[in-house]
Amino acid sequence: MTRIYLDSCILIYLVERHPIFAPVIEARLATLKDAELLISPLVRLEVLVKPLRAADVSLLQRYRKFMDALHQLSMPDDVFDLALSLRVRYNLKTPDALHAATAQYHVCQSFWTNDHRLADALGECAVVVTHAN
Numbered sequence: 001m002t003r004i005y006l007d008s009c010i011l012i013y014l015v016e017r018h019p020i021f022a023p024v025i026e027a028r029l030a031t032l033k034d035a036e037l038l039i040s041p042l043v044r045l046e047v048l049v050k051p052l053r054a055a056d057v058s059l060l061q062r063y064r065k066f067m068d069a070l071h072q073l074s075m076p077d078d079v080f081d082l083a084l085s086l087r088v089r090y091n092l093k094t095p096d097a098l099h100a101a102t103a104q105y106h107v108c109q110s111f112w113t114n115d116h117r118l119a120d121a122l123g124e125c126a127v128v129v130t131h132a133n
Contacts, residue, residue: 002035005103006070007113008046010129011039015047015066016059021114021130028112028129037070040102042095044072079105090121 013021044067051060075098083101086092092100096118103111103125111122112129119126 002032002110003038003106003108004032004035004110004112005038005040005073005099005106005108006043007099007111007115007118008043009114010112011043011047011063011066013114013130015062025112025129038073038103038106038108039067039070040073040075040099042075042098042102043067046095073102073106075102076105086121092118092121096121 010025012018013025016022047063047067048060050056051063079098079101082105083094083097086100086104087094087097090097096115099113100111100118100122103122109125111119111126113119113122113126114128114130116128119128
């Protein structure tokens, strides 16, 4: 089974129905066979800020329903140690380093994002899914 970590931007595009990126991501999702879609507590934190700040109950419910269908990875101390190393090595922002470290710690084969800088740091496992390839 292929383990795919979804960066926060991917959930935002899908749940909020981005007119360009959502169809591209959905098309890629439709081609998957035997894949496990994964997020972290950090993804939950990042995507829920906007609906909570705006008191948008409908959007909040859509996010929660979407995330309920995904597997949430843990973030033990080793993830933070790895994130520190990645942040120093690639000059990543702390949240990006934590996303990358979580995916690496849990041996994800793929990391879906729209962040080119983060993708460059992750190397071959990174997939910039918003490009129609």
